[in-house]
Amino acid sequence: MHTRFQILVFALYSLFLTLYSCRTDDVIYPTIGTHVTDEVRQGGLYVLCEGNMGSNKARLDYMNLESGDYYANWYGAQNPHQVKELGDVGNDIQVYGGKLYAVINCSHKLEIMDLKARRITQVDIPNCRYLAFHHDKAYVSAYVGSVADADMLGSVFEIDTLTMQITREVKVGHQPDELCVLNDRLYVVNSGGYITNRHDSTMSVIDLHTFTETEKIVVGLNPQRLRVDNQGHLWICNENEVRVMNHSALVTIIDLKASNISICGNTAYLLDAENKVLYAYSTEDYNLSPFAINLSPFENPYGLLATDDAIYIADAKNYVSSGVLHCYSLDGKERWTAKTGDIPGHLCRISAAYDLHGDTTPVTHHTSYIKHVYEYMPGMGQFVNELPKYEEGDDAAAMCRKCEAAIGNNAGGMVSLGGWGGYITFGFDHPVENLDGYDIRILGNAYYMSGSTVYGSSEPGIVLVSVDENANGVPDDAWYELKGSLYDKQVYTSRTYTRAGDTLQNPFHTQPYYPQWIAEDAYTLSGALLPSQSTTVSGQVVQTILDYGYADNKPNTDTIGTAFDLSWAVDSIGQPVALTTVDFIRVYTAVDEINNPTGEISTEIIGAIDLHINN
């Protein structure tokens, strides 16, 4: 007995030891190059991600605009020997005189680098905030001076760009932020909002010859942004509005709470982070241009840079996870996105494009959106041959390409699956993993009836998934159904559609309903039929929204209601199947119903998202 327990003890202990994974040496964060676009533009773009205070996660990323590759943590790769990396809270980045300057707020330093972001030196400046340049000098605003000050006034430091030493310092207002040089004068806005009884609302004017504050101009509560336009006017974003000033004279007030501003040519772009819109104003007549970018898919629009060929807007998400950089063309179309570090706040364009030499990390980039449509076989219906449009000579493969153009890569178009049994089979550029929780979302055109979440337009489609077991890249493997909430009420059946039966045209849709690319005169579809959910509420024909597990059942705004968990998969006899990944996804219309006057209920697909890939 005795020894048996001793063996048990020993077994438990050795098991315990084998369970844990050991520490390894901390490897300096590798740079990951990601190809994000095939679009070729000039030069490169630096993205300074702030990182949260105390996290030491300020990160400098670089985008090669010529190759379309985005490099995360470029600074870390260029300067692996820098102790504790770039630092804590990156607050500004600019290029001047062939050098790159970054202000790292909570590391209390101005980092000076060459254009490839290889470190040259640092200048220690306490609580430094923003940068400006003039001739051979750099100017840095700082929340505190080099000597503690009872009034808690901030300072502006002057740094000689040749010796890289501080040459002069001048006291300004409370918590000075952005600054700029105009007509031999340095302007700096005193944001002063941190101390309740010392709110600031001024802009300090500093004479560059004497380096003394000559004036304090009132510019509204808590001014934070300050830029110069091509007319020589100052644009100041304060807590409540944007003021355009000619030195101390007010030119105009734009009634917009702008969290960020970027001026390019004669356009000033103003970011309304609260309402998630980017507006453009003329710097000549201050009129609002009809151009605007709706940023509603953003969580927290933050960094902004307008250049003469693109506009870059960064989404800081929830400020404690990685952000996303979006590139828009000047006509407001989104061109590409790239995943950034935490809080992408500061951007600067350089004219040269670099690649990271010796980078061994393979460039891989998966998109979270549909890549391939393998099959498209709709049931007869009023949108067949229209969504997508059939053209003379199209075969099944051509229709699949049209489906890809409509719903692939987040294009936002729509494909109709037609009457009962009609299906589409699609996939991503990678297998979808079955992880904890939801794995994919499928978007449709369902919506709730006004004021209700019980009724609405629901055209449920059943979702099937398949694994490419024979690895031939073709969906000819076993299918598993994702078990929906009405699984027990489903009846399995089949139906043959014939060209001769194509006589159901309604006044709105008079084209043939039989898929014209099919040579045969009949085809048979099979699957499950859901009971009708249609009912009449307040004179409208609507459907009872199903609980979960069907495509095109709940509105796309419901992120949970349109999500699917691959763990719901069951085989043909209803037994759960444990899938680790799936390669193919099929959706088919699962109701058979024609309503007046809206026509038959057909599942529509707008897109699909792999929830485990972050674009």
Add this chain to the structure above:
Amino acid sequence: MVRRISLILIFALSAFSVRAQNETDTLINRFQLEEVEVSARALTKDIIVPQTLSGEELQRLNALSVADALRYFSGIQLKDYGGVGGIKTINVRSMGSQHTAVYYNGVQLGNAQNGQVDLGRFSLDNMELIQVYNGQKSDIFQSAREFGAAGNVYLTTRKPYFKTGERAHVRAQMRFGSFALANPNVGVDIKLTDALSLTLDAEYVYSNGKYPFRYKRVLPDGTTAYDTTAIRQNGDINAIRTELGLHHYYRTTGFWRIHAYNYWSERGVPGAIVNNVWRNGERLWDRNSFVQATWQDEWFNRWSTRLLVKYANDYTHYQNYDVQLLPADNEYLQQEVYLSLANKIQVFNWWDLSVAYDYQYNTLKRDEWISGVTDERFYRHSHWFSAATAFNIHEYLRLQASVLMTAVSQQPGQTCNSQQPKITPGVFVSLRPFVHSSIRPLYDLSINAFYKQSYRYPTFNDLYYTDMGNANLRPELARQHSVEVAYRRATKAYDLAFSASYYYNRVTDKIIAYPKGQQFRWTMLNLGTVKINGVDAKADMSFYLPMRFVLRARLNYTYNTAIDVTNPNDSYYGHQIPYIPWHSGSAVGELDYTSRRGDHYGLSYSFIYVGERYAQQENSIYNYVQPWYTHDLSIYGEWTIRRYGLKANIEINNLLGQDYEVIQNYPMPKQNVRCTLAFRY
């Protein structure tokens, strides 16, 4: 992943259950005996046995504070900012520190300001018993508020015991250690009358907190990127703790106790080590004082009453005159008045009922001199009403059910959703199939399960923090489901206890800080949902070897996933929440020798492992935190010469000098030593 899980399953299956109740440690016995004496026929025993560390076992651990000792429990995640003065808080089963209640001699320690108790401040030197209960203490005779928290840590200080003829005990202890640690401690117990005794305890802690730490990074090819060593600055601490207790036992059924506690400290806040910043200038002063009284008696042999009264007064002064930062000079004064009345009626021998009512009044006065906030006051009234019942069916089956109603009202003018009273249930079941069979007490097996809901109320900081508070916060809800199998076998040669439990918790309406609108305007929102699945396994073993050697071993292992399932569109959806390791565990081995004269010599070794985890919501390489594991060793001797006792102990902590961090950018001490000399009369 699949492989790893199967390993865990094997482990879980092979390592059954917790130490079953009644027998074991003599000190627990003494403690329980005392409680049992008071209500002899009552069902005082827990139906689900807590994890326990007590008496000598506690003293021999390589641990300075209660927080250090809690590392040896399973299902606990510790946050430690490093050093003697660094803040140390715990999570029970990944539910967040604010779901954990800490009780000092039966009365909850409060912090209405931020809801967290720094367990690094509680010394082990006068501690007799530490217990951790998942769910709640499964004894229905308790104050109403005790039914309210999701995880409970009970700290019980030493009580006086006098042998016949003894009038007083004196304990004097001195501890020295690395980083200029000096820690004298004096305790006096005086028997005033046969029924009335007095205890006094005083302790001083000083450490300069100047420990070396090292940051090393390598390149992917293995060559050193950088390797730097520095000394932690501004981590000094000065603390004085004084306690006074009066214990009066009368008749055989009743007692009253008064306990006064005062803790004063001044410390530096060493801060995060980030690029170009190797020291910080923040200072913190604290004074925590409270007086609490307990009275308990029994009527007609069937009705027990307990009354608790407490007044606490906590002052915090925070200063930041770091020249690089905006200065801060803040003072906070919290006061708390607490009253609890609990009653238990034994209807039949197998059926108990209890009702309890608690009331608490909290105030916070805030002065932030430099930022211009002066004399801001907040207050809160809280009422708890509980009803509970317990059934004991021939010891085979025990059932307990409790319902708690909580009503919280804030100061007038603050509309708050939480004013709606909340009702939370708890159900506990324990089955002991062999309790009356002939094979007992050789074998004891119990199967326990519980379901419990609990709310974590928004703190004053959540509600009113400048520019950030949100008076419309709802309380955060935790639902716990837990099943446990416990097995024990004891003979003259050994005593073995194993247990394994599986739990599933779901935290909804989780209060998180979320940025809103322009720039960094954070606000508190009820946004999060977290799904927690875990397995705890424990083994507690003693082998009575020849030659008066005893070998003890204690193994703990926890595997848990705590997944953020708030919104599938978040980049961290389905990721493990920050600072929760998947794997963690500890192993303690102790060899004790008793000489013929009754002297003790021993060697104790402990190993603690905390697996990989992430510092932020997103499980990316940039947030990865390495596993850490430390080996600690201690040697002790204990001698008795007539009525005088002498004890010496040398501890070496982090024997292999691992450079680790529990919290990112807060380095922990490398190898360090402590020596303790204690004299007892």
